[in-house]
Amino acid sequence: MNTKGLFRLPKFVLFGLAALVLTLAVGMAIPIQQNVFSNGLGQSVIASSLAAPATTTQRVTELKKQMMDSWQQEAKQKGVYQEIPKRYQGVTLNAVKPNQNDKIVALTFDDGPWPKYTEQILDILKENNVKGTFFVIGRNMKNFPEIGKRIVTDGHAIANHTWHHWYHRLNPKAAAYEIDATEEIIYKTTGVRTNLFRPPGGVLGNGPAAYAKSKKYSVIMWSADSHDYKRPAVPRLLSNVMRDSKPGGIVLMHDGGGVRDSTVKALPAMIEKFRNSGYRFVTMPEMLEIEDKELQMAKK
Ligand SMILES: [Zn+2]
The missing domain is CATH 4.10.280 (MYOD Basic-Helix-Loop-Helix Domain, subunit B)
Incomplete structure (x- = not known):
């Protein structure tokens, strides 16, 4: 070789x-x-x-x-997440006025996320296939992130209710913090960026609401107050809500910040009463979207 x-x-x-x-x-x-x-x-x-x-x-x-x-x-x-129609940015609302009295109503829950009560309310809403809107407190989001996350993964709308839930007058810097820090913790925890705000106690003149408006938030008040924070008996709570119910109405309830047994007990019956009267439930972003489309149609 x-x-x-x-x-x-x-x-x-x-x-x-x-x-x-x-x-x-x-x-x-x-x-x-x-x-x-x-x-x-x-x-x-x-x-x-x-x-x-x-x-x-x-x-x-x-x-x-x-x-x-x-x-x-x-x-x-x-x-x-739904962007708010232009006409509602920087505006305060108590309700909308749907065409032909379209029987839409928004159930709203404030002051969570909160152990036990928020979870019970989420269970009831899921069982009844109802979507609501939760105005959360920033520091509660920080303390109970898993419950906060569930609000979003269950398909509900989440919204801003300040960081501390203060009623007193706030200087511009403090007012900005209440809104911005809460917006950030909601985003960080759930991935949702909200532009719906409800002032604690419905106080509009102490700083946060004005700041929220300047940032194009829609300030959402209510048309039917359950007075659930007074812990009324179920029939009383129901009549508080139903006597003020109307198409385009916004119902105020609480899932956090205290004992919310009354709310939890009354909720299934409230859902039934609304449905028996021909109502359907919408989230706040949905309600604004529906009303915006109707107003656009009316203009044409
Ligand atoms: Zn509140």
């Missing part, structure tokens, strides 16, 4: 092998690069690090699953 020939052959094979290895390396590097993607929450997820020894097929399957999960999460959050 010619040693020169032997030497020449491996040299030739080596060259080919080197090209092959290079091709393979590039081919493997590309899918690994593509496995870095955003999950929609501002975080990058490196899928390959989650399944290091997996085959390409497994990696692709894993990647698809993760993209699906993050997409669903995003869609869920976006489904809850």
Whole structure:
């Protein structure tokens, strides 16, 4: 055997092998690069690090699953968030006046998230397939984030009710903090950015409401007060709400900040009473959207 020939052959094979290895390396590097993607929450997820020894097929399957999960999460959050029609930005509302007395009503709950009561109310709303609006307190969102998250994942609207729930007059800086810090904790916890505000105690002249309006929030008051914070018996609470009920009405209740047994006890009967009278339940963003469309139609 010619040693020169032997030497020449491996040299030739080596060259080919080197090209092959290079091709393979590039081919493997590309899918690994593509496995870095955003999950929609501002975080990058490196899928390959989650399944290091997996085959390409497994990696692709894993990647698809993760993209699906993050997409669903995003869609869920976006489904809850609705930009407020222009005509309601910077405006204070007690109710809307739907066409043909369209029997829509919004159930609203203030001062949560709160252990036990918020969860009981969420259970009742889920059982009855009702969506409501929760005006949350910033520091309660901070203390009970899981309950706050559930408000959104259950499909309800979430809104701003200040950080501390103060009634006294606030200087501009303090008023801004009450709104902005609450907006941020809601966003950080749930991914929802709200522009609905309700002032604590319905006090409009102490700073926060004016600041909220300047930031194009819609200030949402109410047309039917359950007076549930006085812990009335169920029939009393129901008559408080039903006697002031009207199409386009907004019902004020509380899920947090104290003992809310009356609210929890009265809620199933209230839902039944409204439904028996032909009402359907909408969230505040939905109510504003419906009214805005009706007003646009009327103009045409
Ligand atoms: Zn309140």
